[in-house]
Structure formats: structure tokens, C-alpha cells
Amino acid sequence: METDKPIIAMSGITKRFGGVTALDDVDLNAYPGEVLAIVGDNGAGKSTLIKILTGVYQPTSGAMFLDDAPLTMSSHSEAIERGIDAVYQTLALADHLDPAANLFLGAELTKSFLGMRFLDNRKMRSESVRVLKDRLGVTLKSMDVATQSLSGGQRQAIAIARAVRHSDLRVLVMDEPTAALGPQETARTLKLIKALKAQGLAVIVISHSLDDVFEISDRIHVMRRGRCVGVERTHQSNRETVLGLIVGAHKAA
Amino acid sequence: MSASQNSNNNTRVTLNERLEPYLAIIGPLVMIALIALAMGIFEPARYFRLSNLNIILLESALYMPMAMAMTFVITQRGIDLSIGSVAALSAIIVAFLIKQYGFPAWIALIIGVALGAGMGFINGLVITRFRVPDLIGTLAMDLVYRGFALVLAKGLVLARFPELVTEIGRGQAFYILPTPVVIGVLSLIAGYFVLTRTYFGRYTIAIGSNPEAAEMTGISVDRHRVYAYVLMGAMAGLAGVMLMGKLNAIQATSAPYFNLHVIAAVVVGGTSLFGGRASMLGSFAGVLLLSMMINALVTLRIEFFWQSVASGVVIITSVAVYTWLQKSDRDGATGLMSAFANPDNVKTLKLAALLIGILAILFISGGLLSGNPNPSG
Numbered sequence: 001m002e003t004d005k006p007i008i009a010m011s012g013i014t015k016r017f018g019g020v021t022a023l024d025d026v027d028l029n030a031y032p033g034e035v036l037a038i039v040g041d042n043g044a045g046k047s048t049l050i051k052i053l054t055g056v057y058q059p060t061s062g063a064m065f066l067d068d069a070p071l072t073m074s075s076h077s078e079a080i081e082r083g084i085d086a087v088y089q090t091l092a093l094a095d096h097l098d099p100a101a102n103l104f105l106g107a108e109l110t111k112s113f114l115g116m117r118f119l120d121n122r123k124m125r126s127e128s129v130r131v132l133k134d135r136l137g138v139t140l141k142s143m144d145v146a147t148q149s150l151s152g153g154q155r156q157a158i159a160i161a162r163a164v165r166h167s168d169l170r171v172l173v174m175d176e177p178t179a180a181l182g183p184q185e186t187a188r189t190l191k192l193i194k195a196l197k198a199q200g201l202a203v204i205v206i207s208h209s210l211d212d213v214f215e216i217s218d219r220i221h222v223m224r225r226g227r228c229v230g231v232e233r234t235h236q237s238n239r240e241t242v243l244g245l246i247v248g249a250h251k252a253a
Numbered sequence: 254m255s256a257s258q259n260s261n262n263n264t265r266v267t268l269n270e271r272l273e274p275y276l277a278i279i280g281p282l283v284m285i286a287l288i289a290l291a292m293g294i295f296e297p298a299r300y301f302r303l304s305n306l307n308i309i310l311l312e313s314a315l316y317m318p319m320a321m322a323m324t325f326v327i328t329q330r331g332i333d334l335s336i337g338s339v340a341a342l343s344a345i346i347v348a349f350l351i352k353q354y355g356f357p358a359w360i361a362l363i364i365g366v367a368l369g370a371g372m373g374f375i376n377g378l379v380i381t382r383f384r385v386p387d388l389i390g391t392l393a394m395d396l397v398y399r400g401f402a403l404v405l406a407k408g409l410v411l412a413r414f415p416e417l418v419t420e421i422g423r424g425q426a427f428y429i430l431p432t433p434v435v436i437g438v439l440s441l442i443a444g445y446f447v448l449t450r451t452y453f454g455r456y457t458i459a460i461g462s463n464p465e466a467a468e469m470t471g472i473s474v475d476r477h478r479v480y481a482y483v484l485m486g487a488m489a490g491l492a493g494v495m496l497m498g499k500l501n502a503i504q505a506t507s508a509p510y511f512n513l514h515v516i517a518a519v520v521v522g523g524t525s526l527f528g529g530r531a532s533m534l535g536s537f538a539g540v541l542l543l544s545m546m547i548n549a550l551v552t553l554r555i556e557f558f559w560q561s562v563a564s565g566v567v568i569i570t571s572v573a574v575y576t577w578l579q580k581s582d583r584d585g586a587t588g589l590m591s592a593f594a595n596p597d598n599v600k601t602l603k604l605a606a607l608l609i610g611i612l613a614i615l616f617i618s619g620g621l622l623s624g625n626p627n628p629s630g
Contacts, residue, residue: 077471092466094459096529105459106470108452118450 004031005068007170007202008053008084013062015048022048024226025062030171030202035193037213037234038206040223041246046206049223050173053204054086055079083170085163089179091155095148099140099158100128102147103165127165132157135164135199136192153185160192164201172196173204178212190216210239224248280571281522281538288545292552300552310434311423313544315495317437319515320522320536321444322488325454325481327519328461330528333485335376335391337511338398340493343368344503345402347494348411351418358417366490372398373486377479395512402505412502422498433495438537440488445533453480461528517564518543521571543567559619566612577601 006029015023023045030036038046051057053064055073064071066082073079076086093102101108104124110117125143132138138157140150147155156177163172177193178186193216196203207213213220213234220232222245230245243249292300299305319336326333347365350356356364372394379390424432448454456477459467468474492511497503520526521542522535546567547560577598 088469090465092463092469094462094466094529096462097455097458101455101459105455105466106472108455119452119455121450 004033006031006065007067008071009065009068010049010053011063011065013049013052013059013064015052015057016060022226023052023059026223026226026228028053028221028228030204032170032202033197033200034219035197035203035205035217037217037220038204038223039208039210039213039220039242039246043225044223044246045226046223047175048226050086050175050204050206053079053171054084054173080166083166083168084173085166085169085171086173086175087156087159087163087177089176091159093147093155093159096146098125098145099132099143099147099150100125102158103128103131103162105162128161131161131165135195136161137195138192151185152181153188156181156185156189157192160196164196169201171202171204173206175206176208177205178207178209186212210242213242214239222246278523278532278535278538280574281535281542284521284567284571285538285542285545288542288549292549296549296552300549305548305552307431309541309544309548311431311499312548313540314431314433314437315492315499316511316515316518316540316544317434317537318440318488318495319485319492319511320518320540321441321533322481322485323515323519324444324522324524324531324533324536325448325457326485327516327524327526328457328528328531329478329481330461330464331380331387331478331481332516332526333373333376333391333482333489334388334512335372335395335398336485336489336492336515337508338395338402339369339372339486339489340496340508340511341503341505342372342398342402342405342493343490344493344497344507345406345411345505348414348497348503349405351414352411358415362417362421362494365494366487369490369493370483370487373482373484373489374479376486377482380482381475381478399505406503406505408504410502410504414497414501418494418498419501420498422495422500424498433499436491436495437540440491441533441537444536448531448533453477457481458529458531461525461531463529514543514564517568521567523571523575525575526572556619559616562616573601573605 008028008030010026010028013023013026013028014021026045026049028036028049038049040046048057052059055076055078058072058074064073066084071082073082073084079085094105097105100121101124104127109120109124109127111120111123112118129139129143132140136157138154138161140154147158150158160172160174163169174193177189181189190212193203193205197216205213205217217234220234220237220242221228222230222232222242224246225248229248232242232245323333323336343365346368347361350361350364351358376391376394379385379394380387383390385393420426420432421436422433426432427435448457456467456472459470459472460474460477464474489511493503493508496508500507518539519536520539522537522539523532524530524535543564546563550560550563551557
């Protein structure tokens with residue numbers, strides 16, 4: 001997969017907030033069918049980096065390329081149009097609505113009746129079942145429940161399904177996907193990530209858990225104080241090296 | 254493949270889980286059944302007379318359109334305290350248009366509803382643009398609208414309106430069902446479809462459930478909040494005209510307690526004051542329950558002033574019971590049985606029993622000590 005061209009390439013990205021430099025000349029490439037982990041201490045610039053990647057922030061300087069074509073995005077919705085989406089740590093689910101309503105929240109399917117447009121709840125439900133099963137291999141025992149009654153892993157699956165529902169999704173950013181989950185739910189979520197990777201998506205995972213990072217990622221992008229201090233190939237690296245890079249004890253190999 | 258892993262460890266849907274979504278509606282239905290049972294024992298002849306049932310329906314019909322709209326407002330984590338004044342001001346302007354300026358009744362009625370919608374729109378702008386919290390914003394606007402009504406009508410009582418107006422207030426155009434009941438039930442049915450089948454309804458629940466998530470998914474939160482207040486205002490305007498027709502008279506101080514009565518009905522019906530959970534059927538049951546309860550107190554010849562005590566107790570009870578049922582047990586499971594298992598809940602239960610005991614003593618002594626309510630002349 002390393003011989004493929006990157007889906008998305010960030011080059012020389014710098015972001016300043018007033019006098020504070022949050023990102024300083026950062027490069028990042030994400031390839032299809034790859035899980036790229038971004039690790040780093042708090043305040044290392046991980047969040048700023050993915051917010052630029054998902055169109056929430058605009059870089060002060062530097063360039064981005066989507067399939068080698070220059071890419072500028074002025075908003076998150078523009079990023080979604082280009083096939084880049086994110087699943088946030090809070091999942092952004094409306095807990096009182098059922099899973100299908102959450103999957104299509106803000107982009108509901110409708111049907112026309114007497115010249116007016118009404119929600120097509122049945123179609124949204126069948127589409128949701130299909131997306132959850134085909135893309136994530138998840139079957140909920142009932143689609144007729146409030147989302148708040150589901151487990152953490154199932155809720156995560158719904159949030160992911162909302163992003164992968166767009167068939168043109170190519171880059172999925174996940175912010176701390178396992179932070180709030182128990183061991184069993186974590187294993188399920190990692191399995192979901194592997195399923196997405198197998199479908200040719202570029203998955204970018206921000207995580208504090210090196211266990212998870214070493215289990216699922218292909219490459220590890222280490223951030224420290226707004227700079228990229230190393231990109232490690234997971235199977236050629238080890239925890240000590242990565243930890244050393246995070247805390248600044250050694251330089252990249 | 255991994256589907257089995259996600260589904261097979263709890264494929265069984267328990268009775269509790271089946272029951273859970275309907276708990277909200279079961280509450281008011283149980284209370285309605287209890288009232289019916291009690292009245293069946295104490296005053297079956299007078300309470301279940303057809304004319305009395307008609308009175309109960311007529312009384313509740315006035316509140317149905319407002320309860321429908323308030324369900325949307327409360328589901329969005331809002332509240333509207335101004336509806337009584339909106340109703341009074343709309344009705345007074347309609348009355349002036351008909352009596353003083355000779356407007357045809359049907360045009361005046363449409364203007365009345367539109368005026369209500371306009372006042373709701375102003376409420377919505379105050380809340381979303383000026384960022385005044387709902388509670389304060391609508392409380393203040395309540396004073397403003399009431400003030401305008403007083404300025405316009407002074408102490409006047411405007412009375413005697415065309416037939417169309419009295420028809421929508423107390424007409425019997427549909428044989429058994431009074432016209433206002435038909436209007437009220439239709440508005441609730443329409444509300445149910447709007448809630449479940451339209452963008453507005455879906456976004457109303459999403460906004461109440463998780464405002465940040467709604468914003469993130471691109472829903473324009475403020476716009477939909479304004480919509481809810483416009484709907485609320487329009488229904489309050491309609492209720493004002495219905496009240497005017499029912500009494501065949503209107504004055505600036507009419508409809509003083511619409512707000513609390515409607516909020517009580519909606520909350521008793523299971524719509525959550527904390528947002529996100531809506532029950533249109535519950536709102537219908539809530540309106541019916543309050544009317545049945547007040548009528549029962551009247552039928553039992555209990556002093557008028559106990560009505561207010563009873564309304565308050567019903568509201569506290571229903572909200573407390575919903576919250577109580579939401580508590581999970583130690584394993585994190587929710588549902589009817591686990592609510593009983595929670596140690597905190599057991600304590601709450603004991604406190605509730607104590608309060609109910611005190612109230613019962615007060616109620617009984619009140620009943621014994623009160624004078625003969627029959628007129629003494």
C-alpha cells in the first residue's frame with residue numbers, strides 16, 4: 001500500500017493563533033487502506049491538525065492536496081463534500097432519537113406527498129440497517145429504540161455509520177474513539193476501524209492509548225509542540241521509541 | 254461476521270424494554286383511570302352524565318391546540334410563559350376588529366391567529382437574537398402583551414359576537430362532539446404528524462436532545478427554535494379566539510393561567526422539561542386528565558381553592574415519577590424493576606410517602622373544616 005499515491009497530503013502546514021504557533025511546518029500523508037495514528041502529548045497540536053484536515057480551521061500557511069490536486073476548504077461541510085469526515089469523541093448523537101434518525105440527522109431522506117416533503121422514516125431505517133451491516137458488520141437487535149439505550153460501542157458504530165453513509169467518503173478522522181469505552185467495546189471499535197481500512201478508506205485515528213495504536217495502525221505520526229517529530233512504521237517500531245518521541249527523549253530514527 | 258459478536262449476547266428484548274417507550278403515556282392513563290374509578294364509586298350519576306362529559310371535553314378543548322404547540326417548545330428545552338397574554342391580546346384585537354371596525358368574522362379570526370403567530374415570532378427573536386433565557390424572556394413578554402391588552406381594552410368587557418365566533422368556542426356542529434373539541438383534536442393529530450414526519454419535528458427533538466450535535470450536523474438551531482415559538486403564538490391566538498367564543502365575551506384580564514395549565518398538561522403527559530422527549534398523545538392525555546380532575550373536584554363539591562393544590566401536586570408527582578424511573582440500578586440497567594432496586598430511589602420513595610401522608614391529613618381536615626359550599630340564600 002505504500003506504493004499508492006496518498007489520498008490526502010498536507011505539506012508545510014503552519015497555524016498561528018495570534019502570537020501562538022499551534023502548528024509549525026507539519027507534513028502529513030494519508031494513504032488508502034491505511035490506518036494512520038496521530039499521537040502526542042496534550043497541546044502537541046493533534047486537534048489543530050485534524051481540524052485543519054476537516055475544514056474547521058484554515059491553515060496560516062502551507063498546502064493541502066487531494067489526489068494531487070490543490071485543496072482548500074472554508075468549512076467542515078465543504079470537507080464532507082470532498083469525502084473527508086470526522087467522528088468526534090462526543091459522537092454528536094441526539095440520544096432521544098432512534099439510530100436511523102441519528103444516521104441521517106441533518107440530511108434526512110424525504111418523500112413527496114401532496115406536493116409537500118415528509119420524512120421517509122421507513123427508507124431511512126432500511127438504509128441504516130444496510131449501512132451498519134454492509135460497511136461495519138453491525139446488526140442492532142432493534143432499530144426502534146432511543147440511541148441512549150445502546151452500548152458505547154453501538155453508539156460509536158452509529159456515529160461512524162453517519163460518516164460512511166456517504167459512499168464517496170475517503171478519509172475518516174476519529175478523535176479518541178476508544179477513550180470512553182471498556183475493554184470489550186474497545187475491541188469491537190478497533191474491529192470497526194479494521195473493517196473500514198479493508199474497504200480502502202484512509203482512517204486517521206487520534207489516540208492516547210498506545211496499546212490501541214499498536215494494534216490497529218500501519219503508521220504512527222508523532223506530534224510534539226506543534227511539530228511532527230517522526231513518522232514510524234508500526235511493525236518496525238516499538239512502544240519505547242514512540243514514547244521517547246512523544247516526550248522528546250529521542251529523535252526520530 | 255462480526256455482526257454476531259455485536260448482536261448475539263443480548264438478542265432477547267425484555268418486557269421492560271418493550272414497555273419503556275410507552276411509560277410516558279401509561280402514567281397519565283393510569284391517573285385518568287384512577288379518577289374515573291374514584292368518581293365511579295363516589296359520584297357515578299353526576300360525573301358520567303353525558304352533559305358532564307361534554308363539559309369536560311369542552312373545557313379541555315381550549316387547551317389542546319396550545320398543548321400541541323407547547324410540546325414542541327418544551328421538547329426544544331424551551332418554555333413559553335406568555336401564552337395567556339398572547340391569547341388575551343389577540344382576542345381583544347379580534348373583538349375590536351369585529352365590533353368597532355365591522356370586519357367579517359372569518360377574516361378577523363385569521364388575523365387573530367396571525368397576530369398570535371407574530372407575537373410568538375417576537376418571543377422567538379427575543380430568545381434567539383438577544384439571548385434572553387426563555388423563562389425570563391417570555392415572562393417579560395407576558396407583561397408586555399398583557400399591558401397592551403389593558404391599554405387597548407381598559408376595563409371594557411367586549412361581548413356578543415357573530416355566530417362563527419361562538420361556534421368555534423362552544424358550537425355543536427358535529428352532533429356529539431363540540432366544535433372546539435374537533436378543532437383541538439385535529440390540531441393534536443396534525444401536531445403528531447409534524448413531530449414524527451417533518452424536518453421541523455425531527456430537528457425539534459434533536460435540538461432538545463443535544464443542541465451541540467444538532468448544530469454540528471448543520472441544523473440551524475435558532476431558526477427552528479423561532480419556528481416553535483411562532484407555532485406556540487399562533488395556537489395561543491387561536492385559543493384566545495376560542496375562549497372569546499366560549500364565553501361570548503372577552504376582557505384584558507382573560508386567560509390568566511393558560512401558561513401554567515398548558516405546561517402542566519404537557520409535562521404530566523410525559524414530555525420532558527429537560528428536552529428531547531416528546532409525547533403528543535401524552536399531551537392529549539394530560540389535557541384530558543387536568544380537566545377531568547378539576548371537574549371531579551367540582552362534582553365532589555370540594556372547595557374551588559383545592560383545585561390549585563391538586564394541580565400542583567399532580568405536576569410534582571408526575572415529574573418526580575419520571576425522574577425516579579430514569580434512575581438506573583447499580584449495574585447501570587434502566588427500567589421499571591431496576592428503579593426499585595436503586596437505594597437512592599428507595600429513600601426518595603419513603604420521603605414521598607411522608608409527604609403524601611401530610612397532604613392527605615391536610616386534605617381531609619380541609620374537607621371536614623370547610624363550610625357548606627352551597628349558597629346560603
